[in-house]
Amino acid sequence: MSIVIRNGTIVNATGAYPADVLVEGERIAALAAPDSGLAEQWAAGAERVIDAAGKYVVPGGIDGHTHMEMPFGGTFSADNFETGTIAAAWGGTTTIVDFAVQGKGTSVLSALDKWHSKADGNCAIDYGFHMIISDVNDTSLKEMEACIDAGVNTFKMFMAYPGVFYATDGEILRAMQKARDTGSMIMMHAENGIAIDQLVLQALANGQTDPVQHGLTRPPELEGEATSRAIALAKVTGAPLYIVHLSAAHALDAVTQARDTGQNVFAETCPQYLFLSLEDLARPDFEGAKYVASPPLRPREHQAELWRGLRTNDLSLVSTDHCPFCFKDQKELGRGDFSKIPNGMPGVEHRMDLLYQGVVRGEITLPRWVEISSTTPARMFGLYPRKGVIAPGADADITVYDPTARQTISASTHHMNVDYSAYEGMELTGKVSTVLSRGRVVVDDNAFHGAAGHGRFLKRDLSQYLI
Numbered sequence: 001m002s003i004v005i006r007n008g009t010i011v012n013a014t015g016a017y018p019a020d021v022l023v024e025g026e027r028i029a030a031l032a033a034p035d036s037g038l039a040e041q042w043a044a045g046a047e048r049v050i051d052a053a054g055k056y057v058v059p060g061g062i063d064g065h066t067h068m069e070m071p072f073g074g075t076f077s078a079d080n081f082e083t084g085t086i087a088a089a090w091g092g093t094t095t096i097v098d099f100a101v102q103g104k105g106t107s108v109l110s111a112l113d114k115w116h117s118k119a120d121g122n123c124a125i126d127y128g129f130h131m132i133i134s135d136v137n138d139t140s141l142k143e144m145e146a147c148i149d150a151g152v153n154t155f156k157m158f159m160a161y162p163g164v165f166y167a168t169d170g171e172i173l174r175a176m177q178k179a180r181d182t183g184s185m186i187m188m189h190a191e192n193g194i195a196i197d198q199l200v201l202q203a204l205a206n207g208q209t210d211p212v213q214h215g216l217t218r219p220p221e222l223e224g225e226a227t228s229r230a231i232a233l234a235k236v237t238g239a240p241l242y243i244v245h246l247s248a249a250h251a252l253d254a255v256t257q258a259r260d261t262g263q264n265v266f267a268e269t270c271p272q273y274l275f276l277s278l279e280d281l282a283r284p285d286f287e288g289a290k291y292v293a294s295p296p297l298r299p300r301e302h303q304a305e306l307w308r309g310l311r312t313n314d315l316s317l318v319s320t321d322h323c324p325f326c327f328k329d330q331k332e333l334g335r336g337d338f339s340k341i342p343n344g345m346p347g348v349e350h351r352m353d354l355l356y357q358g359v360v361r362g363e364i365t366l367p368r369w370v371e372i373s374s375t376t377p378a379r380m381f382g383l384y385p386r387k388g389v390i391a392p393g394a395d396a397d398i399t400v401y402d403p404t405a406r407q408t409i410s411a412s413t414h415h416m417n418v419d420y421s422a423y424e425g426m427e428l429t430g431k432v433s434t435v436l437s438r439g440r441v442v443v444d445d446n447a448f449h450g451a452a453g454h455g456r457f458l459k460r461d462l463s464q465y466l467i
């Protein structure tokens with residue numbers, strides 16, 4: 001099976017240029033100058049020709065932070081691996097890295113088995129795993145090695161959620177030492193959960209129960225403090241550090257400083273922190289519950305700082321932290337007590353589109369859009385150059401993007417299994433027109449042509465940003 005994508009503009013992290021793409025089987029076989037004899041020859045012999053005139057041909061997006069079917073507070077996130085990966089494909093994302101969860105008192109490897117049984121055979125696009133370590137002991141530290149051999153070499157820990165995922169500084173230190181010794185990486189949820197829990201109790205005791213309290217009891221200073229502490233622990237241990245879902249200017253300052261001194265500290269942010277704010281959490285009639293995620297949405301002035309970070313590479317990439325809970329029956333668990341609202345927002349479908357608005361508004365360049373949504377995630381998580389680039393030999397994970405099409409985001413048209421959109425009514429410039437996953441056309445002409453089970457597990461190499 002050969003497919004030729006003609007007349008498009010290829011956009012890689014290194015720049016944009018016109019070229020035709022020959023796809024053979026699951027991989028990109030070659031690129032040719034448009035109108036060259038070779039390109040004509042390919043088109044004549046191809047089983048399928050996709051016309052990309054006026055469109056960008058970009059490497060499929062890689063969302064390095066999703067939570068499909070994730071247990072939280074007595075419920076599960078609403079997308080499973082099938083619905084979530086189909087929604088991702090609709091939005092031009094062709095790889096996700098999801099989080100397996102080691103619960104307290106359970107084994108790391110059994111958690112990995114459990115997540116494989118949830119995902120294997122159900123994904124429409126390729127997928128990998130990170131591992132959440134919530135119980136640090138001699139056994140789990142040893143199991144990290146087996147995990148790395150199995151292609152799962154990034155370990156997330158929490159400075160928040162005491163009693164659930166929370167790790168003490170001593171536990172974090174031990175896990176970081178193991179990461180240093182094995183070339184793996186600790187990913188950190190950096191918020192001071194011990195202080196936050198007191199603020200939450202005080203707010204509830206004062207009868208302050210609305211969703212906005214979720215934001216007010218998790219001030220940005222406590223994200224900045226935890227980020228600085230994680231950076232100090234990483235420095236002491238000599239381990240690399242990856243800060244997940246960075247939301248606050250205070251935390252970005254700490255990351256910027258660490259990077260300026262040469263420390264291996266990386267951070268991601270998420271579209272919700274670039275486009276939404278504390279004002280959304282303050283929406284009346286419990287509407288704010290739709291925007292409850294941790295860290296919380298911040299006052300609007302943080303957004304400019306995050307865009308700055310994306311331009312200067314102090315923020316390496318953008319993931320979604322996709323963790324959808326329906327408004328009805330799930331978010332509603334927290335009516336009358338904001339601390340019981342499941343934490344998480346939907347987003348896997350719209351990351352590429354939302355980030356493209358950064359190009360439209362002049363916040364980032366076109367190649368930087370590709371870099372933060374695909375190329376850097378591929379390198380960060382050991383998938384490059386199989387993923388993250390349009391080049392001969394790479395997997396044919398390709399998104400054909402129409403930069404002039406218009407669309408309006410709505411829960412009535414999105415494909416995520418959740419009953420609201422955090423971006424309802426938002427008008428966007430740019431839209432996915434065709435998506436290939438390992439050489440198979442999975443989205444085209446406003447229809448889904450893929451299948452659950454097409455996606456394969458990706459055994460990842462170590463991060464390619466570490467020497």
Ligand SMILES: [Zn+2]
Binds near residue numbers: 321
């Ligand atoms: Zn998360």
